[in-house]
Structures are given as C-alpha cells and as structure tokens.
Amino acid sequence: MTLPSKNHTTSKFVAKLLVRLFMLLLLFSFAPFILEQETIRPLSQTFVYITNKWAFIFPGLLFVSFLALLILTLRNKYRHIDINWMLSLNTALLIGYLIMLYVKIYPLIFG
Template structure:
C-alpha cells in the first residue's frame, strides 16, 4: 500500500514538531540544574488572565497529540493541525524563554 506524498510529508512534519517541542520543554529543567543563580527573578505573568492563552495553547496541543497518537499518524488533517499547534507552541516557548532567561 503506497501512501500519498502529502501523507508522508505530514507524518514527517508532525514527528519533527513533536521532537522539537519535547526538547524545548526539557530545556528549562536542564537550565534549572545547571545554573547557580535564581532563574525566575522577573515577574513573568503580571495578572491571572495572562495565563489563559498559554494554558489554552497547551490544552489544544495535548488534545491534538492524544488524537494523533491514537490514530498513529494516519489522519492527514490531524497531523497538519498538530503541526500548526506545535509551531505556535514552539514560538511561544521561545519567546517565553527569552523573557525568562535573558541573554548575558
């Protein structure tokens, strides 16, 4: 059974995006154990409503991750939706880490 080219590409992009997100989520754990000074010196979220967007993004990401892994990368639409949400999560994590870990 030959898969279409779009299915192969969507599967590859979804797997790559998942690996990048896992690496980006493991980065603060690594930074926490290697740095000596306190990392969270800044107030990152000034009010409670600022937590709503990141939490919704994380819930959307995990929901799509569960659906995609349950179908074992077979549905092209889920692969592309997961890839899009992964890209937004990757961008958010990069911007968040730039705010928390200032470049010295």
C-alpha cells in the same frame, strides 16, 4: 499494496519533527535547575511579575489542545492527514510561545 500519498508522508514527518522539537525545548526549561551554581542569584530570589493574568489563557488553551491532538494522533498512529497538520500548526505556535518566553526569562536568570 497501496502507497501512501506524498501529503500523508509529509504531514507525518512534519508532525513528528515539530513534536520532538517541542519536547526538546521543554527540556531546556529545566536548565536553571540543573545549572544552579551558574545563575546570577538563587532561583528562590528570582521573581517575574506579569501585569495581565489573562495572558495565560491562550497559551493554556493551546497546550490543552496540543495534548488532545497528540493523544488523537498517537492513538491513530499518524494516519489522519488533517489531524497531523492541526498538530503541526498547534506545535509550531507552542514553539513560538516557548521561544518568546525563554527570550524574556533567561536573561533574568543567567544574566
């Protein structure tokens, strides 16, 4: 029986950790809908104006590539080290985007 390399074990652990953290942060986006009475005003009266619509292209592509890498990784059961690291990098960038988005939007909603 051959033991997996330390790099394989590390890449598998990091990929699983970051994907779970990303899913947890996505669940935080539902907080305004759950805590409706604690918001400043109803969500139907809260508007966010984005001046440049092209700003959604890169996060959209990043999310699509996240889904593709996640499907590949889950299909191969975390066996490929390079796909694990690509998924980890992609997820880390998405986590950064979510944090920046929450920092801008949550003060508008919760005050």
